[in-house]
Amino acid sequence: MKKVKSDKLATKAKSATKAKSAKKKDSNLVSINFSLNGKQVGVRVHPMDRLLDVLRDELGHFGTKEGCGEGECGACSVLIDDELVNTCLVPVLQVSGRKIRTIEALKGGKELAALQNAFVVQNGTQCGFCTPGMIMAAVHLLETNAQPSEEQIREAMAGNLCRCTGYVKIVKAVQMAAEEIGGGLL
Amino acid sequence: MGEVKKSSIGSSLNRVEGLPKVSGKSCYAADMNVPNQLFGGTVRTKLPRGRVRAVEFGKGIPWKEFTVVTAKDIPSKNAITCLIDDQPCLVDGNFQHAEEAVVLLAHPDRGMLQKGLANVIIHEEPLPAVLDLDEAADASQVIYGTDNNLKKFVIQKGDVDSVWSKAWKIVEGVYRTGAQEQMYIETNGMLAVASAKEGVTVWGSLQCPYYVHKALLGVFGFPPEKIRVVQLETGGGFGGKEDYPSLLAAHVALLALKSKKPVKMIYDRREDMAATTKRHPSRTKHRTAIDKDGKLLAMEIEFILDGGAYTTLSPVVVSRGGLHASGPYLCPNVRVKTRAVATNTPPHGAFRGFGAPQSLFAVERHMEKVARAAGLAPDEFRKRNLIKTGDATATGQIVRDCVNLQALLEKALAAANYHEKRERFARKNPTSKIKRGIGFSVFMHGAGFTGSGESYLASVAAVEAGADGKIHALASNTEIGQGKNTVFTQIVADALGVDPSLVVIDQPDTKFVPNSGPTVASRSTMIVGKLLQDAAIGLKQILLQGKYIRAGYSTKEFQTAAAKYVKQFGKLKTYAEFQLPAHIHWDDVNYEGDAYSTFAWAVYVSEVEVDTLTYEARVTDFVALQEIGRVVNPVLAAGQIEGGVTQGIGYALYENCVYKDGRMINNQMSNYIIPTAIDTPNIKVMFEEVPCPWGPGGAKGIGELPLDGPAPAILNAVENAIGVSVDILPATPEVIFQAMKNAQGGH
Numbered sequence: 055m056k057k058v059k060s061d062k063l064a065t066k067a068k069s070a071t072k073a074k075s076a077k078k079k080d081s082n083l084v085s086i087n088f089s090l091n092g093k094q095v096g097v098r099v100h101p102m103d104r105l106l107d108v109l110r111d112e113l114g115h116f117g118t119k120e121g122c123g124e125g126e127c128g129a130c131s132v133l134i135d136d137e138l139v140n141t142c143l144v145p146v147l148q149v150s151g152r153k154i155r156t157i158e159a160l161k162g163g164k165e166l167a168a169l170q171n172a173f174v175v176q177n178g179t180q181c182g183f184c185t186p187g188m189i190m191a192a193v194h195l196l197e198t199n200a201q202p203s204e205e206q207i208r209e210a211m212a213g214n215l216c217r218c219t220g221y222v223k224i225v226k227a228v229q230m231a232a233e234e235i236g237g238g239l240l
Numbered sequence: 241m242g243e244v245k246k247s248s249i250g251s252s253l254n255r256v257e258g259l260p261k262v263s264g265k266s267c268y269a270a271d272m273n274v275p276n277q278l279f280g281g282t283v284r285t286k287l288p289r290g291r292v293r294a295v296e297f298g299k300g301i302p303w304k305e306f307t308v309v310t311a312k313d314i315p316s317k318n319a320i321t322c323l324i325d326d327q328p329c330l331v332d333g334n335f336q337h338a339e340e341a342v343v344l345l346a347h348p349d350r351g352m353l354q355k356g357l358a359n360v361i362i363h364e365e366p367l368p369a370v371l372d373l374d375e376a377a378d379a380s381q382v383i384y385g386t387d388n389n390l391k392k393f394v395i396q397k398g399d400v401d402s403v404w405s406k407a408w409k410i411v412e413g414v415y416r417t418g419a420q421e422q423m424y425i426e427t428n429g430m431l432a433v434a435s436a437k438e439g440v441t442v443w444g445s446l447q448c449p450y451y452v453h454k455a456l457l458g459v460f461g462f463p464p465e466k467i468r469v470v471q472l473e474t475g476g477g478f479g480g481k482e483d484y485p486s487l488l489a490a491h492v493a494l495l496a497l498k499s500k501k502p503v504k505m506i507y508d509r510r511e512d513m514a515a516t517t518k519r520h521p522s523r524t525k526h527r528t529a530i531d532k533d534g535k536l537l538a539m540e541i542e543f544i545l546d547g548g549a550y551t552t553l554s555p556v557v558v559s560r561g562g563l564h565a566s567g568p569y570l571c572p573n574v575r576v577k578t579r580a581v582a583t584n585t586p587p588h589g590a591f592r593g594f595g596a597p598q599s600l601f602a603v604e605r606h607m608e609k610v611a612r613a614a615g616l617a618p619d620e621f622r623k624r625n626l627i628k629t630g631d632a633t634a635t636g637q638i639v640r641d642c643v644n645l646q647a648l649l650e651k652a653l654a655a656a657n658y659h660e661k662r663e664r665f666a667r668k669n670p671t672s673k674i675k676r677g678i679g680f681s682v683f684m685h686g687a688g689f690t691g692s693g694e695s696y697l698a699s700v701a702a703v704e705a706g707a708d709g710k711i712h713a714l715a716s717n718t719e720i721g722q723g724k725n726t727v728f729t730q731i732v733a734d735a736l737g738v739d740p741s742l743v744v745i746d747q748p749d750t751k752f753v754p755n756s757g758p759t760v761a762s763r764s765t766m767i768v769g770k771l772l773q774d775a776a777i778g779l780k781q782i783l784l785q786g787k788y789i790r791a792g793y794s795t796k797e798f799q800t801a802a803a804k805y806v807k808q809f810g811k812l813k814t815y816a817e818f819q820l821p822a823h824i825h826w827d828d829v830n831y832e833g834d835a836y837s838t839f840a841w842a843v844y845v846s847e848v849e850v851d852t853l854t855y856e857a858r859v860t861d862f863v864a865l866q867e868i869g870r871v872v873n874p875v876l877a878a879g880q881i882e883g884g885v886t887q888g889i890g891y892a893l894y895e896n897c898v899y900k901d902g903r904m905i906n907n908q909m910s911n912y913i914i915p916t917a918i919d920t921p922n923i924k925v926m927f928e929e930v931p932c933p934w935g936p937g938g939a940k941g942i943g944e945l946p947l948d949g950p951a952p953a954i955l956n957a958v959e960n961a962i963g964v965s966v967d968i969l970p971a972t973p974e975v976i977f978q979a980m981k982n983a984q985g986g987h
């Protein structure tokens with residue numbers, strides 16, 4: 055048995071992302087390709103694997119979170135072909151050939167950048183667990199409606215649960231980002 | 241990302257760990273993976289009370305690939321040490337509630353783990369169970385000790401019994417609250433490695449590293465230095481990750497010890513909701529005597545909490561609840577009889593407010609009734625009875641805070657336009673299907689541990705300069721979203737007189753940080769912040785006295801000096817230990833004296849509408865005014881209030897834990913409803929700043945306060961809207977319907 059050094063484990067935590075499991079030898083696997091944050095990726099997976107698990111365990115994109123696993127909390131939201139989707143409900147087969155954007159999109163466009171900044175400045179993130187999904191919902195909103203009213207913001211974010219903020223500062227953050235983009239600050 | 245604002249206390253420094261959070265880079269328990277890890281899971285009891293007769297491992301499962309842990313594998317004590325040792329780590333024979341852990345499994349593949357979990361059959365034999373508070377309280381069936389009591393105490397002031405015969409009026413009421421799920425969006429999760437030689441290390445989502453440390457000591461019997469607990473980024477706690485992580489840590493570490501591999505266990509939402517702690521259900525009975533002037537003569541209160549099957553934290557929860565039960569009022573004669581009773585449900589535990597939301601709901605609903613009996617408007621009645629600086633509370637504590645509750649009340653009511661709305665709603669409601677109402681609550685929350693709790697704890701915090709001259713704050717208090725990292729940064733920067741960018745908050749890791757106590761009881765800012773402030777002042781003094789820096793130094797000069805000192809002497813580190821302020825005297829046995837070193841005070845005003853067709857109530861406007869000493873970070877503080885108020889709205893109207901045979905049956909986000917962005921109003925937060933002499937820079941605790949006030953304010957508003965008292969939480973449409981029906985029947 056290899057000795058496990060606990061100190062090393064802590065630093066390795068995020069690097070050892072692709073937890074290899076027994077299923078790799080499985081003959082039921084299929085190859086699926088899609089675009090992830092602007093890059094083409096290919097995975098060998100069970101067609102019914104949840105997109106959420108594929109993003110996290112196969113592709114090391116841990117920004118997308120699981121809060122409920124049943125489509126209620128929105129912590130797992132990403133954009134698929136510009137639509138907001140809960141990845142815990144999506145079999146990976148469905149995204150073959152499509153375009154996925156997650157919180158990790160480095161060149162995610164002006165909306166993502168403005169929202170990330172506004173969420174910090176306005177304290178729209180507390181524990182942070184709902185935040186990636188919340189920001190993706192806000193990206194989707196601002197891409198479809200550049201100047202939403204407070205009511206429209208609240209409606210657009212109603213599929214994403216946050217237990218920390220009471221939503222007030224999330225609404226403010228979205229308003230701030232919308233203003234910044236509208237005012238040509240970015 | 242935003243400009244760095246020069247210091248410190250009173251400024252809205254951006255959340256220091258904000259950037260990784262908004263870019264998805266923060267590492268939570270589920271995000272941590274290590275080579276060769278196994279996935280762990282738990283097989284649980286189904287009956288509310290009984291005996292495990294046998295455990296059967298089903299056919300067709302490759303059990304050889306699994307690590308299987310039962311009570312027999314526990315190296316030392318089969319108990320999770322909390323206040324006492326009555327909760328087993330794993331069931332060995334008898335059990336006291338459903339969802340109690342019997343068998344632990346680990347496997348490299350998650351799919352196979354699920355199959356394994358589904359194929360372990362626990363053969364249970366029933367024993368008589370007690371499933372609710374009333375049944376437990378009358379003790380006709382005893383399931384715990386000799387009388388089902390987990391804790392019992394009485395607070396006495398004056399002599400209530402001498403008053404009843406002289407009273408002008410006597411008003412009685414019974415108030416009930418249900419369990420509430422914390423519903424942190426990140427479920428509980430841990431990862432562990434363990435070996436007899438190297439000991440146990442766990443990484444996880446948790447609030448109190450040293451609670452987990454203590455529990456693991458008991459289960460493994462290793463020396464303290466061989467137990468290490470590290471907090472990862474934690475996706476919310478609200479009390480829900482105060483005691484339960486000790487149990488989960490023990491489970492995952494037992495699997496790691498037996499398998500000799502790292503084991504990770506992440507609860508799914510259903511398991512988390514069914515098996516982990518919730519807010520205690522309560523029943524409060526009030527009997528109040530007043531004189532002709534509407535002054536309180538006597539308050540007799542019976543306050544009972546349902547603690548669930550084991551003691552866990554119930555004695556301290558019921559203690560705080562009892563100490564808040566008579567509210568912010570001056571009354572010469574008070575008797576509060578409190579009990580926490582055992583039932584055969586999973587243990588109830590800490591949830592933001594810790595007993596106070598239950599007892600304050602009762603007293604603030606009751607005062608509304610007493611006001612009516614006195615023929616006074618709710619605010620006029622409160623004004624005649626609110627406690628003032630220099631008055632004695634129910635425990636005989638003299639209020640030292642410079643607080644003017646009358647003025648606070650007036651200010652909040654004015655901000656909410658209370659009088660105009662009350663008049664307008666009264667005019668319009670009779671002809672409307674949507675009835676509107678406005679109500680308020682006046683309340684306080686004791687900051688820090690009750691009584692001498694802080695002395696027993698004797699917390700220690702430290703600051704230390706790194707080789708690069710950066711200053712590290714070392715404390716075991718955890719960032720769970722509340723903003724602790726940022727507030728500590730501000731306090732240390734302020735004490736050192738440097739820019740906040742020089743301060744680093746180290747990850748809570750029992751190997752490196754001292755025990756500054758748990759992250760609970762609104763104590764982090766006030767108690768631990770003060771320790772860090774003292775330690776930082778000490779460190780600055782060393783550099784000043786050694787002439788490494790001179791008055792008027794810049795941040796750069798300070799950093800250079802600190803680095804030089806470290807290079808020369810190898811170490812620059814200072815500690816501070818908690819000292820009870822000299823004026824605090826508390827008698828634990830008789831519940832007399834200074835229950836808290838200070839209180840935060842507040843008035844909340846809520847506006848509601850009730851649809852008389854659907855019986856749904858909705859909060860349409862909310863004003864939260866509080867006196868919390870000096871506000872360290874206004875934006876973060878407002879965030880705490882808004883979040884707490886929203887949880888309070890859920891507590892008041894939506895969040896209903898439904899139990900059947902001792903098991904929660906709506907343990908899903910789809911049928912346990914928490915407020916969304918469209919269920920919450922825009923919450924107006926206001927602070928009245930009266931610096932507190934004991935806190936760092938004048939700050940008090942704040943975390944729990946905002947959950948105390950919303951429910952009574954909202955239900956007072958509901959009563960104003962429909963003219964019927966609703967005294968049960970949550971006031972779901974069914975509850976409101978029933979109350980209206982009962983009221984009609986009565987006429």
Ligand code: FES
Binds near residue numbers: 121122126131
């Ligand atoms: S995890 Fe997908 S919606 Fe909650």
Ligand code: FES
Binds near residue numbers: 179180218425475476
């Ligand atoms: S910030 Fe914690 S759940 Fe939203």
